[in-house]
Amino acid sequence: MPDVMLLGRSDVDALLGIEACIAAVEAAFGALGRGEVPPPGVLGVHAAGGGFHIKAALFSSAAGRYFAAKTNANFPENPHRFGLPTIQGLVLLFDADSGRPLAVMDSIALTALRTAAATALAARHLARPDSRVVTICGCGAQAMAQLKALCAVLPLRRAHVVDTDAGRAQAFAVRAAADTGIAVETAADLRRAARASDVVVTCTPSRRALLAPADIAPGTFVAGVGADNPEKQELEPALLALGTLVVDVLDQCAVMGDLHHALESGALTRADVHADLGSIVAGRACGRRTADEVTIFDSTGMALQDAAAAAAVYEKAGASDVRRWAPA
Numbered sequence: 001m002p003d004v005m006l007l008g009r010s011d012v013d014a015l016l017g018i019e020a021c022i023a024a025v026e027a028a029f030g031a032l033g034r035g036e037v038p039p040p041g042v043l044g045v046h047a048a049g050g051g052f053h054i055k056a057a058l059f060s061s062a063a064g065r066y067f068a069a070k071t072n073a074n075f076p077e078n079p080h081r082f083g084l085p086t087i088q089g090l091v092l093l094f095d096a097d098s099g100r101p102l103a104v105m106d107s108i109a110l111t112a113l114r115t116a117a118a119t120a121l122a123a124r125h126l127a128r129p130d131s132r133v134v135t136i137c138g139c140g141a142q143a144m145a146q147l148k149a150l151c152a153v154l155p156l157r158r159a160h161v162v163d164t165d166a167g168r169a170q171a172f173a174v175r176a177a178a179d180t181g182i183a184v185e186t187a188a189d190l191r192r193a194a195r196a197s198d199v200v201v202t203c204t205p206s207r208r209a210l211l212a213p214a215d216i217a218p219g220t221f222v223a224g225v226g227a228d229n230p231e232k233q234e235l236e237p238a239l240l241a242l243g244t245l246v247v248d249v250l251d252q253c254a255v256m257g258d259l260h261h262a263l264e265s266g267a268l269t270r271a272d273v274h275a276d277l278g279s280i281v282a283g284r285a286c287g288r289r290t291a292d293e294v295t296i297f298d299s300t301g302m303a304l305q306d307a308a309a310a311a312a313v314y315e316k317a318g319a320s321d322v323r324r325w326a327p328a
Contacts, residue, residue, distance in 0.1 A: 005317060007105035015316045016113055018120075018149050021309055025117040026281060028059060028308035029248075033282030036060075040303030042252060044229060050075030051229060055303035058096055063315050065096035068307035070107050074228075076205045085141060086205075087111060093310045103314045107306075108141070110313065114305040116145035118248060118277070119201060119223045119297065120153045125280050125287030126246060126295035127221035131198035132157045137190055137234075138204035138226065139163040139172035144179065146201050146225065151180050159184045160193035191215040202226055202234040209236040209261075216243075218292040224258045225299045234258060235296065237267035243294035244274045246287075248302045257300040 007015070031037045040057035056069040072089035079086060089107035094100060123131075131154045136143050139161055147159060159182060163169035169186045177184040187193035194200045194215045202210055203225040216222060216239065224235045235258040245259070250273060253259040262268040275285035277297070288295055 004101050005103040005105075005314065007103060007313060007317060009106040009108050011317065012105055012109040012313055015313045016110065016309060018113060018117065018145070018152055020312055020316075021113045021117040022120050022149065022152060024308040024312040025114055025305050026121050027061070028302070028304040029118075029121065029278040030281040031060070031278075032302075032304055033276070033278030033280070033284060037304065039251070040249065042303060044256070049077055053229075055301070055306055057303035057307040059304055059307035059311055060096075061308075061311050061315065064311075066102070066307055066311045066314075067094040067096045068092065068303070068310045070111075070303065070306045070310075072107055072111060087141065091306060091310045093314055103310070103317075105310060105313060110306065110309050111301075112142055112145040113149075114309040115142060115225060115299065115301055116149035117309070118299055118302070118305055119146055119225060120149035121281065122223060122246060122277055122297040122299070123150055123199060123221055124153045125277075126244075126297060127154060127199055128219055128288070128291060130155065131221065133160070133197045134158075134199040134201065135160040135162065135187070135190070135193040135197040137162045137194075137200070137202045137210060139165070139169050140203065142203040142225065143172060144176060146203055147176055147180060150199060150201070151182065154199065156182055156199075158182060160187040160197065161185070162187050162190045162193060194220075199223075204234060205232060206234050207231055208233060210234050211239055212236045213239050213242045216294055218294065221295045221297070223297045223299060227258045227260075227298075228256060228300050230256050230260055233261050235298075237262035237265045240296055240298070241267045241272070243296040244289070245272065245296045245298065246274055246280065247276050247298045248300055250276050252300045252302070253298045257298045259298050
């Protein structure tokens with residue numbers, strides 16, 4: 001059996017740029033929207049202080065057919081208790097025609113990039129094209145990827161950043177301004193910052209709603225990224241009911257996203273969801289319709305994103321010197 005490629009976090013960082021990741025994620029959502037791939041699978045297991053999830057999907061590129069399974073651990077207190085990242089995990093990539101293992105790669109950078117790429121893809125269809133100001137709520141590992149991805153698809157000029165840890169927000173603002181070239185400033189009041197923004201992204205581990213209808217101006221695009229299990233919540237059900245709601249995967253969002261809380265409260269039914277992102281990418285549903293429309297993306301993280309991003313990393317690694325091998 002041929003050797004299996006082993007790729008660490010630095011390898012993934014070097015191989016997967018945000019533009020390439022957005023393209024890969026767009027291909028994944030488009031394939032799902034056209035019915036070319038089966039729905040992705042997800043399994044969640046709770047543990048003391050956190051939890052694990054396994055996400056699996058098939059994906060085809062011009063170079064081959066792949067199966068990917070990602071196992072991630074999510075322990076929010078890790079940075080304080082152990083000096084470890086909140087999210088850690090591995091992606092296993094296989095040849096979907098033969099079942100041959102192809103690669104094992106670190107999932108930290110891949111997860112951040114593919115999540116941000118989905119937000120950027122949604123923004124391309126749901127944000128106003130002239131959006132200039134963004135608020136990022138939550139300055140953890142996901143925040144920089146979100147900001148860079150949005151800068152790749154929108155003409156952003158200013159960012160407000162909000163975090164419960166003021167020092168972390170300030171440090172992030174300095175790094176983000178240097179990395180993106182736009183003005184980045186901290187904001188003590190999330191609601192005031194959001195009200196003054198064209199785009200608002202929440203990427204936190206919050207277990208209570210952070211934003212309500214009164215906090216969002218007409219025409220804003222809101223991406224709720226942090227609610228990836230049933231206990232987490234960032235957006236009030238009334239806000240989802242107010243806006244045009246787009247989900248990454250309806251069945252998944254209905255049990256673990258902000259949509260889950262809106263359904264439980266009776267504020268929405270499944271029929272009230274405007275579309276899934278795959279249908280919009282595939283041209284089977286429309287995106288933004290009016291300038292004053294509030295559009296909302298409920299992002300829970302789709303396994304097809306992982307498969308597409310992992311395939312892109314593997315294919316680029318095969319054409320470069322950034323690779324490591326081990327016996328299969």
